[in-house]
Amino acid sequence: MQELEEPIEPAWGSVRLLDGEDPHTAFAEDARHWVRVYEQLFHFRSEVLTRTRARLGTMLPAAQHELKAELAIMLRESERLYERLQYWQVRLKRLSPSPEA
Numbered sequence: 001m002q003e004l005e006e007p008i009e010p011a012w013g014s015v016r017l018l019d020g021e022d023p024h025t026a027f028a029e030d031a032r033h034w035v036r037v038y039e040q041l042f043h044f045r046s047e048v049l050t051r052t053r054a055r056l057g058t059m060l061p062a063a064q065h066e067l068k069a070e071l072a073i074m075l076r077e078s079e080r081l082y083e084r085l086q087y088w089q090v091r092l093k094r095l096s097p098s099p100e101a
Contacts, residue, residue, distance in 0.1 A: 038085035
């Protein structure tokens with residue numbers, strides 16, 4: 001495995017952001033866009049996890065062992081996506097004009 005010449009700096013603290021993602025945006029439309037992006041990513045990852053878990057029992061023990069390790073990684077990634085989705089949902093709510101009473 002080839003090593004990177006420079007370490008990759010985490011964007012925005014320890015949170016990995018997607019290209020173009022600005023957590024400090026002042027625009028509701030930006031937040032709405034990122035809600036949609038993270039909804040799609042989270043739902044896709046959830047589908048992959050569901051299918052993978054369903055197939056786990058049909059595999060040989062060595063394959064099951066490896067797949068269980070992969071599932072743990074995929075679950076952490078799914079949790080990260082869900083946290084980003086929640087962040088953008090809250091951000092959208094804060095940036096959206098509140099209805100007048």
